[in-house]
Amino acid sequence: MEPDAIDFTKTAALGDPSTEAGRGALAEIFRLYFENAAAACTDMRTAGSPDEVRRHAHRAKGASGIVGVVRMWRLFADVEARAAAGEAIGADTFDDLESHLAALRLAAAMKLGVDLQ
Amino acid sequence: MTPASPPPPFTVLIADDHPVVRIGVRNILASAPEFVVIGECSDGAATLEAVQKLAPKLLILDLAMPKMSGIEVLRALRTSAPSLSTLVLAATVDRRQTVDVLRLGARGILLKDVVAERLTTACRAVIAGHYWLNDQTVTDIVQAMAEPASLQASDAVGTLTARQLEIVNAVVEGRSNKDIADKLSISEETVKRHLTAIFDKTGMSTRLELAMYAVKHGIGIEN
Numbered sequence: 001m002e003p004d005a006i007d008f009t010k011t012a013a014l015g016d017p018s019t020e021a022g023r024g025a026l027a028e029i030f031r032l033y034f035e036n037a038a039a040a041c042t043d044m045r046t047a048g049s050p051d052e053v054r055r056h057a058h059r060a061k062g063a064s065g066i067v068g069v070v071r072m073w074r075l076f077a078d079v080e081a082r083a084a085a086g087e088a089i090g091a092d093t094f095d096d097l098e099s100h101l102a103a104l105r106l107a108a109a110m111k112l113g114v115d116l117q
Numbered sequence: 118m119t120p121a122s123p124p125p126p127f128t129v130l131i132a133d134d135h136p137v138v139r140i141g142v143r144n145i146l147a148s149a150p151e152f153v154v155i156g157e158c159s160d161g162a163a164t165l166e167a168v169q170k171l172a173p174k175l176l177i178l179d180l181a182m183p184k185m186s187g188i189e190v191l192r193a194l195r196t197s198a199p200s201l202s203t204l205v206l207a208a209t210v211d212r213r214q215t216v217d218v219l220r221l222g223a224r225g226i227l228l229k230d231v232v233a234e235r236l237t238t239a240c241r242a243v244i245a246g247h248y249w250l251n252d253q254t255v256t257d258i259v260q261a262m263a264e265p266a267s268l269q270a271s272d273a274v275g276t277l278t279a280r281q282l283e284i285v286n287a288v289v290e291g292r293s294n295k296d297i298a299d300k301l302s303i304s305e306e307t308v309k310r311h312l313t314a315i316f317d318k319t320g321m322s323t324r325l326e327l328a329m330y331a332v333k334h335g336i337g338i339e340n
Contacts, residue, residue, distance in 0.1 A: 010233035014144045025144050033137045058181065059135055062208035065230030066141035073230060077209075 006108055010068030017112055027114035033067045034105045034116055036060070038098065044079070045094045054083035069104060072097075126153040127244055130171060132164040132190070133179035133206060138229065142177055142206075142236065149237045161185025168198050175244055176203045178223070180214065188214075191221035202243045206232065215250070219325055225249030246293070248328065273318040274334045281318075284311045289328045 014029055016022030040060035047053045061076035075097055079089060109116040129152050131142050139157045146152045156171050158164040162184040168176060176194075180187035187205060194201060203223045207214075208230075215226055224243035227235060242249040277285065280301075287297040294312075298305045312324075321327040 013148070013233040013236075014141055029137060029140045029144065032140065036135070036137060055181070058208055062179075062206075062229040063135050063137040065208060065228070066138050066232055068233060070230075 005069075005071040005104060006111070007068035007070050008111060010066075011112070014067065023112070023114055026112050027116065029067060030105075030108050030112065030114070031116050033063055033069065034101060034108075036063060037069075037072060037101055040076075041094050041097050041101070044089065044097075045091065050083040050086050050088060053089055054080050057083060069108075071100060071104060075100060124151075126151050127175055127240075128153055128155045128171070128173040129175045129177060129240070130154075130156045130158065130164070130167055130173040131177045132158040132161070132167075132182065132187075133177075134159045134182045135179075138179065138206065141232065145233060145236045146240070149240075152237070152240060159183075161187065161190045164190050165193055165197075168194060168201060172198075174202060175240060176201055177240075178203055178205050180205060180207050180210070180218070188217060188221065191218060191223055195222045202246075204239055204243050204249065219248070220323070248325065273320070276318050277315065281311055281315050284308065285315060285327065285331050288312075288324050289331045 011017070011026060015025030017026060037060050040056045043056045044053045047056060057076045057080035061073055061080060064070075064073040064076060079093060079097070083089060105116050129146060131139050131154060133139050133142070136159075139159070143154050143157070146154055152175075155173055156167045158167050160183045164176070164178065164182070165185065167173075178187050178190060182190075185193075191203065191205075194203070199222070203225075205218050205223045205226045206229055207226060209228070210218075210226055218226060224246075225239055225248055227239045227249065239249040283301060284297055287300060292300065294305045294308045297308045301308075312327075315327065316322060319327065319330055321330050
């Protein structure tokens with residue numbers, strides 16, 4: 001994983017990993033993030049138009065920014081831009097997004113010491 | 118003598134359709150004792166209702182929401198809650214959108230990828246009456262705000278009197294007419310007359326446009 005795939009300096013603002021309450025807060029938000037990001041990928045696969053894909057990508061990008069998942073921010077931004085240009089996004093792109101999400105979910109769980117499944 | 122009790126916290130309403138954003142903003146504000154989150158909304162219509170019901174001091178507002186967009190919410194609140202401070206959150210925002218939200222009364226815009234670092238600072242700024250824009254955006258905004266102005270506007274700086282420049286400085290600082298009057302030991306009426314003259318000279322029509330004009334021309338920028 002490249003060093004900036006997840007910006008863990010941002011997670012400090014979301015919850016203190018040295019306390020039980022903080023770990024709970026981090027687990028809640030990251031679990032929710034990965035669930036929603038995976039759902040966004042599914043929604044984009046079944047979207048009826050590039051504009052619908054663009055909206056899902058834009059929304060997922062914003063959430064990625066909040067939790068500091070920089071790699072997904074970039075990937076969703078790329079999909080958003082391509083869809084905004086009217087491109088029909090192929091299944092390989094969504095396969096790629098889901099693959100990155102799975103790797104990042106594992107990396108975040110290990111780093112934060114929380115179960116994100 | 119008993120110690121003074123701390124001032125009550127500023128009440129905050131969070132409006133964003135994404136639960137991760139709402140939880141993230143709530144968690145970040147939980148570390149700042151001067152703020153208390155009193156409500157969360159996931160669409161524009163519910164946001165309007167909650168503002169009326171809860172009367173928060175600060176609204177943290179997403180632009181892309183179902184039922185009513187953030188822009189539509191701002192437009193409605195402009196008349197129904199003119200004293201509300203609003204900080205807009207956006208994943209990305211273009212120059213025109215930025216100008217639109219500021220003209221509709223928002224006090225600031227914060228991009229979602231810097232929320233963790235800057236949210237509390239931005240909230241403090243807009244509650245204090247300042248405008249908060251991501252540094253990178255300021256130049257663009259200045260250009261966009263200046264576009265409708267006449268070419269004569271850029272020549273107007275030299276025609277402003279020393280007193281008028283003091284007032285422009287105070288507007289850039291986000292001061293109200295009363296604050297300016299107190300600071301300069303003049304009446305509010307005199308401040309209004311100066312502002313009218315300043316607007317006439319510069320071609321600006323609002324305090325925000327004047328502040329942006331001042332930034333562009335290096336008036337009132339100490340740093």
